[in-house]
Amino acid sequence: MTFTREIDHGTPPAVATGKSVTLTIDGQSVSMPEGTSIMRAASLTGCSIPKLCATDSVESFGSCRLCLVEVEGRAGYPASCTTPVVEGMVVRTQTDRLKQLRRGVMELYISDHPLDCLTCAANGDCELQDQAGAVGLRDVRYGYDGATNMGQPKDQSNPYFDFDPSKCIVCSRCVRACEEVQGTFALTIENKGFGSKVSASQGEDFLGSECVSCGACVQACPTASLIEKKVVDTGTPDRAVVTTCAYCGVGCTFRAEMRGEELVRMVPWKDGKANRGHSCVKGRFAWGYAQHQDRILNPMIRASVNEPWREVSWEEAITHTANEFRRIQEKFGRLSIGGITSSRCTNEETFLVQKLIRQGFGNNNVDTCARVCHSPTGYGLSKTFGTSAGTQDFDSVMKADVILVIGANPTDGHPVFASRMKKRLRQGAKLIVIDPRRTDLVKSPHVEAEHHLPLRPGTNVAMLTALAHVVVTEKLYDEDFIRERCDWDEFQDWADFVSEPSRSPEAIEPLTGVDAQEVRAAARLYATGGNAAIYYGLGVTEHSQGSSTVMAIANLAMATGNVGREGVGVNPLRGQNNVQGACDMGSFPHEFSGYRHVSDDATRKQFEQAWGVKLDKEPGLRIPNMLDAATDGRFKGIFIQGEDILQSDPNTHHVAAGLAAMECVVVQDLFLNETANYAHVFLPGSTFLEKDGTFTNAERRIQMVRKVMTPLNGYADWEIVQLVANAIGLNWSYEHPSEIMEEIAALTPTFAGVNYDRLDAEGSLQWPANDAAPAGTPTMHIHGFARGKGKFVVTDYVPTDEKTGPRFPLLLTTGRILSHYNVGAQTRRTSNTAWHPEDRLEIHPSDAENRGLKDGDWVALRSRAGETTLRALVTERVAPGVVYTTFHHPETQANVITTDYSDWATNCPEYKVTAVQVSLSNGPSDWQQEYAQQAKRSRRIAPVEPAE
Numbered sequence: 001m002t003f004t005r006e007i008d009h010g011t012p013p014a015v016a017t018g019k020s021v022t023l024t025i026d027g028q029s030v031s032m033p034e035g036t037s038i039m040r041a042a043s044l045t046g047c048s049i050p051k052l053c054a055t056d057s058v059e060s061f062g063s064c065r066l067c068l069v070e071v072e073g074r075a076g077y078p079a080s081c082t083t084p085v086v087e088g089m090v091v092r093t094q095t096d097r098l099k100q101l102r103r104g105v106m107e108l109y110i111s112d113h114p115l116d117c118l119t120c121a122a123n124g125d126c127e128l129q130d131q132a133g134a135v136g137l138r139d140v141r142y143g144y145d146g147a148t149n150m151g152q153p154k155d156q157s158n159p160y161f162d163f164d165p166s167k168c169i170v171c172s173r174c175v176r177a178c179e180e181v182q183g184t185f186a187l188t189i190e191n192k193g194f195g196s197k198v199s200a201s202q203g204e205d206f207l208g209s210e211c212v213s214c215g216a217c218v219q220a221c222p223t224a225s226l227i228e229k230k231v232v233d234t235g236t237p238d239r240a241v242v243t244t245c246a247y248c249g250v251g252c253t254f255r256a257e258m259r260g261e262e263l264v265r266m267v268p269w270k271d272g273k274a275n276r277g278h279s280c281v282k283g284r285f286a287w288g289y290a291q292h293q294d295r296i297l298n299p300m301i302r303a304s305v306n307e308p309w310r311e312v313s314w315e316e317a318i319t320h321t322a323n324e325f326r327r328i329q330e331k332f333g334r335l336s337i338g339g340i341t342s343s344r345c346t347n348e349e350t351f352l353v354q355k356l357i358r359q360g361f362g363n364n365n366v367d368t369c370a371r372v373c374h375s376p377t378g379y380g381l382s383k384t385f386g387t388s389a390g391t392q393d394f395d396s397v398m399k400a401d402v403i404l405v406i407g408a409n410p411t412d413g414h415p416v417f418a419s420r421m422k423k424r425l426r427q428g429a430k431l432i433v434i435d436p437r438r439t440d441l442v443k444s445p446h447v448e449a450e451h452h453l454p455l456r457p458g459t460n461v462a463m464l465t466a467l468a469h470v471v472v473t474e475k476l477y478d479e480d481f482i483r484e485r486c487d488w489d490e491f492q493d494w495a496d497f498v499s500e501p502s503r504s505p506e507a508i509e510p511l512t513g514v515d516a517q518e519v520r521a522a523a524r525l526y527a528t529g530g531n532a533a534i535y536y537g538l539g540v541t542e543h544s545q546g547s548s549t550v551m552a553i554a555n556l557a558m559a560t561g562n563v564g565r566e567g568v569g570v571n572p573l574r575g576q577n578n579v580q581g582a583c584d585m586g587s588f589p590h591e592f593s594g595y596r597h598v599s600d601d602a603t604r605k606q607f608e609q610a611w612g613v614k615l616d617k618e619p620g621l622r623i624p625n626m627l628d629a630a631t632d633g634r635f636k637g638i639f640i641q642g643e644d645i646l647q648s649d650p651n652t653h654h655v656a657a658g659l660a661a662m663e664c665v666v667v668q669d670l671f672l673n674e675t676a677n678y679a680h681v682f683l684p685g686s687t688f689l690e691k692d693g694t695f696t697n698a699e700r701r702i703q704m705v706r707k708v709m710t711p712l713n714g715y716a717d718w719e720i721v722q723l724v725a726n727a728i729g730l731n732w733s734y735e736h737p738s739e740i741m742e743e744i745a746a747l748t749p750t751f752a753g754v755n756y757d758r759l760d761a762e763g764s765l766q767w768p769a770n771d772a773a774p775a776g777t778p779t780m781h782i783h784g785f786a787r788g789k790g791k792f793v794v795t796d797y798v799p800t801d802e803k804t805g806p807r808f809p810l811l812l813t814t815g816r817i818l819s820h821y822n823v824g825a826q827t828r829r830t831s832n833t834a835w836h837p838e839d840r841l842e843i844h845p846s847d848a849e850n851r852g853l854k855d856g857d858w859v860a861l862r863s864r865a866g867e868t869t870l871r872a873l874v875t876e877r878v879a880p881g882v883v884y885t886t887f888h889h890p891e892t893q894a895n896v897i898t899t900d901y902s903d904w905a906t907n908c909p910e911y912k913v914t915a916v917q918v919s920l921s922n923g924p925s926d927w928q929q930e931y932a933q934q935a936k937r938s939r940r941i942a943p944v945e946p947a948e
């Protein structure tokens, strides 16, 4: 793609009413949806009206007066951005009088603007320049020395963009973008008239303000007043490639704007159906890790983890890997090796890794990081609805009347979706939040939850059953829906179960700590408030009853008829960018792609025919079982692509012991991560900027990832997997990921209609996309559940074995923060550390006071599993008795203290409930210091011998 800006139609599309009006613009007769502005109608007709304060990402404001038009029969000159089209209207956009008026307006702007265009970073990419040209400005009668804004200091506090008030034309596009698009309300226009100026929060600098650095204001700014530092340093881009963010499951698409091979900026793509032109700080700005000096670009091997790494050629590394895997299998048997696929890699790469294991290793010992996040979603939704995926697209939230968020913190974890959700809440939808923490959604500017149920960690099932109790006993269920769409007998069994008095809000109040009347009110609102949609995250799944909680959510949605149309549904907010895709692609040890069990003869036969080998019908080992088998001496080799299980998985000591017991640990990653401390082979990985492929987001939306630069390590990850496969004797010959997708489509019924040509043409597809659903499936289960009748499952509350007591009186729960991502391997190598340089322990003021702790003190955090040290953050965001931390920094090793308890159905670890004690400390523990030393030793790379 060569560089052209996306067209800006000036105002957003009209809210659809289904009606259109016909009018004449500059002699052309056009029909437009009712409510469209004259400006947008003209733009869509190919006639651009000059504008400054209007842009199509925000509602029109009508302040600059540059967009005046003439309308027959109307006095004066209405602003085209604020005037809607009317049947029979006759509009003229270019007349002598209009030209004169526009030049007059532009003269005023220019007289108060520093005319240093030739040295301005936005030269050639500035709307003020463009519009001065468009109105034919040739002279400025008032001179060029307007002093209003000149000489004001720049605000360069934000690591990614600058604010230069002298270039500001006070169009307020930034203010409106912050309010309407992002929903943070961090900006205001201070003062009036010539004294007007943009101000962040209460006159703070951007970094110190409430700004979350989403960049919407920078994108909206028509001048160089708000501009990316990288553009200032590099110059304006000269080409653009549309690709998909590699951070979270929202799946924002961007124009990667390039100058040669250098990425200049990421601009959210307006046509992106997941993000609709918006992004968060990570996707827009935190991509510098791709060129970070820590990246390992050459393959390395070593005989033992105590030796320094030795850089070798790709050929030697691949041959060594293949020899080691073959040697281990010959000595310890077919089942002694396995692998882990990556939810950060593309669908095609993930598919190849599981194929390598099934076809090449001859077993099903493959698992993925979804094991530790959303495996209960797969299990629970598959049991109840018949499909292991969320039911809606993101746009659906705009039709919800009631939004129930449980165990999720979208403003930090899924920020772009959170902005959309907040927009709907500002329009009047009601919000219920079920979460132990007072997350931002509970109360933020112009958003306040109707009900916040701050339950004790570990009591989700009891809470959801109590909500169901109210729905059933107060007869708020949707009998017609249940009779038509679900199994009525199963419903009755479930209804009897939830109706038991022991499951009432009053009975469970001592368990959950939540006022029963509040629970009753929330249940009534959910059941009777109109379209009700549930969104949930890892606060639901990462529990010993994770799968039960997912099924309890599904029960509630079915009982109230809130499935199968827009505005409702059950929506897991997926963590990593491609966790949905990794699950879809057959990364679980019991399933082929498309969630078909390995014991199913017909499915297995299909794969056997395609791959020319006999496949194992026994499910393989899950990650924790691989580690157990390793410590038992039965599992000796593993290929880990793009996952850092030592940092991300529970009970770090156990993970370390498992890895240390293996004879060949192969890690493929961008950086020497924590797991690589135990590796014998390191294969450098490629970033999302360096390869083609697809990711599938939380809406089941398959989107293109496109190569924008040459891989620094020489190969895309799919090519490296192919090299390993061929070295162990497979005969793969993929030349492009599109060929892998062809194989996926041929072998996976839900992907049958997916191919790169369609993705290029249509932008994205939501699976199932096949003959039964040729256009894809934005909303699932419309005419019936995928499994036939929806299944109500009785979900008895079983308290976790992890109990508080005198030694460990507090409950620890973990999560993530906006600026960082998962184990932080990428974001810690960007300027995002400006917001979150370390993991902190959130503790309620009363708990802190009881322990003599102050904000910022070092504290020891102890559980039955282990101990770590970090600094305290005293805050009322957590309830008394609950503490919270993130796990983005390896120095903290938060998972040293999480336990081995896991979900009964899927082994998903119980990250969200650990009984702990907190006490004052002097700083990092001996263990942490020793660990840091060991990690340093393990990362040594031997100097390269000079050539003879």
Ligand code: SF4
Binding pocket: 174, 177, 178, 182, 184, 185, 186, 187, 210, 211, 212, 213, 214, 215, 216, 217, 218
């Ligand atoms: S970067 Fe985002 S949050 Fe910050 S001021 Fe701009 S629009 Fe608001």
Ligand code: SF4
Binding pocket: 167, 168, 169, 170, 171, 172, 173, 174, 175, 198, 217, 220, 221, 222, 223, 225, 226
């Ligand atoms: S900073 Fe940019 S967008 Fe904001 S008011 Fe000034 S010129 Fe307009």
Ligand code: SF4
Binding pocket: 245, 246, 247, 248, 249, 250, 251, 252, 275, 279, 280, 281, 282, 283, 284, 414, 415, 416, 417
């Ligand atoms: S991290 Fe998520 S919300 Fe942020 S830009 Fe990337 S996909 Fe979008």
Ligand code: FES
Binding pocket: 050, 051, 052, 053, 054, 061, 062, 063, 064, 065, 066, 067, 068, 079, 080, 081, 082
């Ligand atoms: S663009 Fe219409 S008034 Fe500014």
